[in-house]
Amino acid sequence: MRELLEAVAGGSLSPAQAEAELRGYVVGDAGRFDAAREQRRGIPEAIFAEGKSAEQVVALAETALETTDRALLTRVSESQFEALETHLGETAPDVTIDRRTATVRVTSPEYERPSLDATVGIATGGTVDGPVADEAAMVLRDAGASVDRVDDIGVAALDRTLDQLDRLREADVLIVAAGREGALPTVVAGLVDTPVIGVPVASGYGHGGAGEAALAGMLQSCTVLSVVNIDAGFVAGAQATLFARAIDTARS
Structure with missing residues (x-):
């Protein structure tokens, strides 16, 4: 405790950093930020931007940078993108903004990117599944895992799946995103001996077209x-990160 107080008094530690050390989280006007989640769970807290004001999103991103040296944001709107660019563009040297996937990743100069000896394969049934898969890939790359992406291998033409089978089997973990009836993860899981994480995507026509049919199909696999x-x-990427960390630990 004394060391923390002396560090704050000396200017080498900010009050927010000290609060994160003591409580594990930081309380601000925009809510609590779980600065200790990565140490506790092996995955960082992401800032879910949907439903928050641009000011709240910026405040949480600044807190994340101050306490963990990086910020991951998902479901970011255009006004939030603009606010983040304005407020963080000059202070953070590495800002990755992806409007297609509605994600932002920001790191401070002190951030040291980790490296994991594990490869996560990400497969999609079609182009519409891409943004969801990209969100998973962002989490994995942030964690330092290698990502092998295989797109457009949906079961409407099964040859597209089978001609990528050797590549899929080389991955340590697989994330498979698919909409419509969600058959692709079920098919892939029957052909590989690695863990498969299925991600239902909201696509398709009429009844069940908002992802319900894909979710039901995968649950009934x-x-x-x-x-x-x-x-x-994000959840799929975080779960695969836990697998990747365990694999990396076993290999090292």
């Missing part, structure tokens, strides 16, 4: 796979 919620790319 007769092959063994894990399933996350509809469009939950």
Whole structure:
């Protein structure tokens, strides 16, 4: 405690950093930020921007940078993008903004990117699944895992799946995103001996077209796979990160 107080008094530690050390989280006007989640769970807290004001998103991103040297943001709107660019563009040297996937990743000069000896394959059924898969890839690359992306291998033309089978089998973990009836993760899980995480995507026509049919199909899979919620790319990426960390630990 004394060392923390002396560090704050000496200017080498900010009050927010000290609060993060003591409580594990920081309280601000925009809410609490879980600065200790990565140490506790192996995955960082991401800032879910949807439903928050641009000012709240900027404040949380600044807190994340101050306490963990990086900020991950998902479901970012255009006004929030603009606010982040304005407020963080000059102070943060590495700002990656992806409007297609509605994500932002910001790191401070002190951030040291980790490296994991593990490869996560990400497969998509079609182009519409791309943004959800990209969200998962952002989490994995931030964690230092290698990502092998295989796109447009949906089961409407099964040859597209089978001609990528050797590549899929080389991955340590697989994330498979698919909309419509969500068959691709089930098919892939029956052909590989690695963990498969299925991600239902909100696409398709009419009844079940908002991802419900894909979710139900994956939950009812007769092959063994894990399933996350509809469009939950971040959750899939975080779960695969835990696998990758365990694999890296075992190999090292």
